[in-house]
Amino acid sequence: MDIVNALTRLCETPAVSGFERQGATVAAELLSSCCDSVEIDAFGNIVGMRRCGKENAKTVLLDAHLDQIGFVVTEVLDGGFLRFAESGGVDPRMLLGCEVTVLADEPLYGVIACMPPHLMKAGEQDKAVQIHEMLIDTGLIEAKTRVKTGTPVVFAERVFQLSKGSVTGKCLDDRAGIIAIAQAMEKLGGEELSVDVAVLISVQEETTSLGAGIGAYRIRPDFAIAVDVGHAKTPDAPSDKTFEYGGGVMVGMGPNLDTRLTRALIKTAKAEGIAYQQEVMEGHTGTNAWAMQIAAYGTAQGLLSIPLRYMHTPIESICLSDLDSVSDLLYHFLRNFDGEVRL
Structure with missing residues (x-):
């Protein structure tokens, strides 16, 4: 797989939370060559x-969310102006002056309007503008038609490489x-497995996690591993809540996550020489792991995260080696997993 090209194509296909159908087609195509159905x-x-063909085999569910x-x-x-509301957690501080794409029948370019400082009253420059007060300018007098x-509406930024090993974009x-x-x-693809593997590319994580809850209820796995992103270190971020950029997969640990499964994942990382970081999560993980853990009769839940800079902005950044460490850990764990976890 050409990771950069696949990532670019997927990221540049719009799938706002609640409007994921276009992105779903691309994601389904991506999985078609590596799943039985x-x-x-x-x-x-x-x-x-991906079924292993063995009687009474247990099921491991891998989940990542599609929506943005x-x-x-x-x-x-x-005059071509649009009022808008957010879908998902958007920080209004970074919106003024942003470029966006309005996903009309024929997509339109737009910019989020920003009042020049020359026209502001005294003290207004120090006040945050709320989203309901902002406007998108399409420049089209006939916008109503x-x-x-x-x-x-989505951010217009494209995916590009900051350096050979880093990718940034929406x-x-x-x-x-x-x-x-x-x-x-x-x-x-060519490995003989002892478990069935289900892949769930879920919708609406950014708003409700309903997709993961519904998907896990339908599949009813014995084990589930959510794959998401976590906060990578930057000079201005708190050190106790961030992890090394390029430091490897973040393995979540906490009450939302099954201790035995977590230990099995860490044991695999150690055995295979895969770089990893332990993330202690004292309550709600803020991921689909929360919804999947209690679906149907409940499931033994794990969480792997990719360190990411500038979460929920148009310039999110990852180190490609961290993405590789997640896929390597999943591969080695599933290749050797017999369906049992032990303390």
Whole structure:
């Protein structure tokens, strides 16, 4: 798999939370060569299955979410301006001046309007502008004939390489997780397994995690591993809540996560020489692991994360070696897993 090209294609296919159908088609195509079957369910989740062919085999579910943060048009004004609301957790501090794509029947370019400082009243420069006060300028006088209320909007930034080993762009949260799973499944292509492997590319994580809950309820796995992103270190970030960029896969540990499965993942990383970092998570992990753990009769849950800089911005950045460490850990764990975890 050409990781950069696959990641670029996936990230540049829009899938705002609640509007994922276009992205689902690309994700399903990505899984088609490494799963026995792939389908898009009624809710919009992509479900792939790789069966081992053994009687009473247990099932391991791998999940990454497809949706991205974005916006929805709430009103079309005269002069080509749009009012909008957020879909997912968007920080208004970084929006003014951003470039966006309005996903009308024919996509439109737009910019989030920013009042010049010359026109501000005294003290206004120090006040944060709330999203409901912002406007998208399409530059189109006839915008009312082109854009409808409810149209999704995404950041316009493209994916590019900062350096040979680093990639930056929109929605690496969690398209990087999808690529890590797809790469692991591709590596497993010729391997004889002792467990069935289900892949869930879930929708609506950024708003509700309903996709993961519904998908896990349907599949009813014995074990589930969520693959998402975590916070990578930067000079301005708190050191106790961030992890090394290029330091390897982050293995979550906490009450949302099964101790035996977590230990098995760490044991595999040590045995295979895979770089890893332990992330203690004292409660809600903020990922699909929370919803999947209690689906149906409950599941033994694990969590692997890719260190990522600038989460929920158009310039999210990852180190490709960290993505590789996640896919390597999944590959080696599943290749050797007999369906039992032990203390």
